[in-house]
Amino acid sequence: MSGSMTTGPERWLAPILLALALAACGTKQVMVQSEFPSPVMNKLPLTIGVWYDDEFANHEFFDEASGRAESSWLVNTGQAQVELWDTLLKGMFRKVVYMNGKPGPGQMNPVVDAVLLPEVDELQYAIPAHTNVKVYEIWMRYRLQLVTTGGEPIADWTMPAYGKTPTAFMQSDEGAVRLAAIVALRDAGAHFASSFTRVPAVAQWLDSLPRAGEPARQGAQP
């Protein structure tokens, strides 16, 4: 049977199936975008500075396929990271100020009580093809530094965040990984909001502030 004798649907169906088969071997790209709710809590009476370096603001994770049957993954979380931390900090602190540059000696920055420097230290993902469990997972570890405007360290700690989503209601691997990443980001916000004042070095610093009284400490620990 010649190609000219094929009917309409068969003409376009075969190329589409071929394209889908080839696409399965390419890089799966996930752009994580979401809006995050503002935390419901009494604001800490602090003016906090924040500095997102380029690596954080454009954070992406790339995992190269280990075999021909697998796909490479590129997960961009930078935009969502900035969206989350902007919303979170504005809900947690009396005032949030963006720094002109990374705090350090000689760097001109607005005067604030402290500057938070968030960093994604590590990101891992798991999909059902890896684990045989019908759950998509994203695990992140943040490194958080609280410094003075001069760059002197106040606190330096790590914070894990985890998100998972079942396969049942998702259409694609990319969609499920995107949703798992959003859940992980929400978890990061929940973890930070509920534990910030309990980080020992932060608690010690808050106690050392003349205006850091009990009401402020209780605000983040309902």
Added chain:
Amino acid sequence: MNLRGLAIGACLLPWLAGCVNSTVDQMVFNTPGAEGIGDASVVILGRRHASDYETEPDFIRCVGNHVSSRDESISVIGELEFLNALYPWFEPRTAPLRPADLERLLEHDDVARTFANLQTQYMIWIDGSTVRNDSAGSMTCGIGPGGAGCFGFGTWSNDANYEATIWDFSNRAEVGRISTTASGQSYMPAVVVPIPIIAPVQGTACDSIGDQLLEFLSPNYPETP
């Protein structure tokens, strides 16, 4: 004539469904009584603490829709709306595990204010999932210039297991537990066209748990003839 028969059959295929067995257990105290819950609202939330499964958001939506569609006087707050309104206190990491934990949450003014605005009377936690087991059979599909088709037979079973825990928000107490299990076998024979005969296991579990919640929450349920 044959083509017409096939077309009619194809239209009817989606309506074929497998059989489902369902069991419901319930234990409730302090029901709202004949006056119902009035202007108060109910929120239905999924438990998401387990590492190997997650209560499906669409199941929570299904139960909420089941309750609100059968008794329109019951206001059911959407899960995501509630989680966003009280972020971050009902995320998997921070969600209260016991009614007494609510007391600690309400010490916070903004949280208490939000609860008051939402008028939440009952908080219903649903924990469980639907899993697929015992898949068997095989199916081969092919496509060529002359057409496409499948041949084979597949079968699998689905098991649903959910437990709903009802918290009375005003008394900070647990006032009931409802559990449901459902299982069913689905089939997919294929001779050119795959014919799915799906057992609506999750839907049956949703209806079962929704009906029991209605009996608890609604003075008009079960409907009397």
